[in-house]
Amino acid sequence: MxxxxxxxxxxxxxxxxxxxxxxxxxxxxxxxxxxxxxxxxxxxxxxxxxxxxxxxxxxxxxxxxxxxxxxxxxxxxxxxxxxxxxxxxxxxxxxxxxxxxxxxxxxxxxxxxxxENDLFLTTPDEFDAWAGDADTYRQENWYRHVRRETGILMDGNDPAGGEWNYDDENRETPPDDWSPPEVPRFEPDEVTREVIAFVRERYPDAWGSIADDSFVWPVTREQAVAALDHFVEVRLREFGAYQDAMVEGEWALCHSLLSATINLGLLGPREVVDAAEDAYRRGDAPINSVEGFVRQVVGWREFMRHVYRRSMPELAQANQLDQTESLPEAYWTGETDMNCLSEAVGHVYDHGYAHHIERLMVLANFALIYGVDPQELDRWFHLGFVDAYDWVTTPNVVGMGSFATDVLSSKPYASSGNYVNKMSDYCADCEYAVSKTTGENACPFNALYWDFLKEHESVLRGTGRMGLMYSHVDRKDDEEWDAIRARAAAVRQLGRDGTL
The missing domain is CATH 3.40.50.620 (HUPs)
Incomplete structure (x- = not known):
């Protein structure tokens, strides 16, 4: 054998x-x-x-x-x-x-x-026993179940700190004088340098940068453990508070940068959450940071794997909103006056990485309200990110980001420019005005958002947590809708022309 x-x-x-x-x-x-x-x-x-x-x-x-x-x-x-x-x-x-x-x-x-693949924390049998005959799933319920079963971040029968979820404490924006810690670097050795040279020659049409000083990812078990130690000792303390923030010129902030390493098998999921929990028990990291990280691994990573497994192959072709637009040229060039989109695409091009809020609330959100075909967006994520595999991108992009199915989400993750403005410093230096919905220099997110709600009203109005948004939709008169639709159409044309 x-x-x-x-x-x-x-x-x-x-x-x-x-x-x-x-x-x-x-x-x-x-x-x-x-x-x-x-x-x-x-x-x-x-x-x-x-x-x-x-x-x-x-x-x-x-x-x-x-x-x-x-x-x-x-x-x-x-x-x-x-x-x-x-x-x-x-x-x-x-x-x-x-x-x-x-x-x-x-x-x-x-x-x-x-x-059985033992590089996950939970098994198919465990998820299937929990889910039964369900064909829609909610992450929070699964997350709590896993923590109870494993004892991860638990104090007896209660969640550590008294709460299951500390999202409310994880939405701060850094002060102007704050700088994130340096990204850990792992200097390529002879083996890695040979691979870099091979990839440059073998794949001339690859999308993205492989500059001599840009490759920082761990490629050995020893480097992976060092990356985990760096996160726990240096980045974890502030990770929670700023995990949803976006800062101009910063691609990593305090994020762990461990997803690719875990997905390769160089680190185990239980290993990384135990290291984070140990920091909390020692008093070296606050509960909101540790719980936020644990939820990414124990909650989302495991959840997505199982939802994908049970929902394929239909999930890969889902498109309940019948979206058909091609990706705007800006996703390939990074050339756009939209500061948020330029930053996020640039991070992917330069590093093969953007953190979860840039992925969900900039890259996926804009594609969603613009009307992009979910499968085309999925391919872009799959080819562009160092941590992307089919089992990762398909549920995250087709299911969550594109709301092409309600298998794992009861509402679309769609928003206007207000969300980006709240969670970043991008809008201050943008050519577009986040305060405007219509007109030539209005933030493209705004008209697209309202047009998206109106266009898909028959599907979305009755979904969970959408009542407030549709109360705003109902207050707009015909003249306002005409202006919104005109602006949304103009934005889509700019996207097609590569002049967004």
Whole structure:
């Protein structure tokens, strides 16, 4: 039996590795041309795989490492040398991936045993027992259930600090004289530099920057642990208060920057939440910061994995609002007078990353009210972010960001420019006036927002928590609606023309 390790399963603690010292790894390059994936994403995966290979060999494993165009070609090489070998693989979380790989192995005369993926905190059976026959899900209920079952951030039967959720304490904007801590940097070694050179040459059409000094992501277990330690010791204390804030010129603020590392398997979900909780118990971090981080991992990450698993393949094609617009050119160029959109796109282009509020309330929110096809937005997130995989982006972007289905949200995450103005300093230096809804220099968010509510009234008016917004819709007269629709149409044309 040989253990097959995929590029997002780089954990020395995975169960299959405890039972066999023969390992297969296939570095498949062809997938990188299906979409113009961010070069930092490609570097991260390939460099982490090669370092993991070397670490395994140092630990005494016999590793067959194959570079090929596809998994099929890699398996051809493997079975030419070791015919009939039986493989064991942790079931990949992306829909249908495990069965497709099993078919590839069977076609070459081998067998593939899929075992439970232990890189998550909760199992499919646990979620299914909790959810029963439901086909819509709410994260807060699941989050509380998991904390009760695991004891994470609990004081007996009660949540630590007395509250389940400290969102109300996590919406501050930093003072003008505040500066975030430095982002931890992990200088590329020879292996990573070779991968950077390979990616530059192999993928000339990749979207995003791979400047010599821009790649800061951990690619080894040792670096991953150092990144976690840095977050807990340096960034966690202020993470909570400013986790929803956006500051011009700052792409990381106090965010953990650990999502890509966790999704690769270099860190475990229980490991990172335990480290954060330990800081709270020691008095080194406030409860609102620790609970906010725990909710991202224990709540959202686990929740999205299971919602995706139970809702596919229909989820991937959902479009309950029948949105059909293409992404505005600004998502590709970053060239727009909208300061918030320019900042967020720039962060993704330069780093393969933007934090959760930029993702949800700028990038997804604008696309939603603009009318972008959910699948097109999903592809953009999938190719642009270093932490993006199908099981991550599809529920987050199609379900939550695009409200293309109500499977995990009872209302759309849509807002006018007021939200961006409240949570950022972007509007002060913007060419557009956040105080205006119509007219030439009115903030594009505003007219698009009201037009979105009016356009989709038949779907949205009866949904949860939308009553207040539709009371405002009802107070607008025909003249105001004509002006709103004219401005929204003009904004969409600017988006199509690349002159937004």
């Amino acid at each position: 040989t253990v097959w390790i995929l590029g997002d399963q780089l954990s020395h603690e995975s169960v299959p590795l405890q039972h066999d010292d023969h390992v297969l790894m296939i570095e498949a390059h062809g997938f990188g041309e299906r979409l113009p994936y961010h070069p930092q994403k490609l570097v991260l995966v390939f460099a982490a795989m090669r370092h993991f290979r070397d670490e395994l060999r140092e630990r005494g494993y016999e590793v067959t490492y194959i570079e090929a165009e596809t998994f099929g070609e890699g398996l051809d090489q493997f079975y030419d040398a070791a015919p009939g070998t039986d493989l064991v693989l942790m079931d990949p979380p992306s829909h249908g991936a495990g069965e497709r790989l099993r078919e590839l192995v069977a076609e070459r005369g081998g067998s593939l045993t899929l075992v």
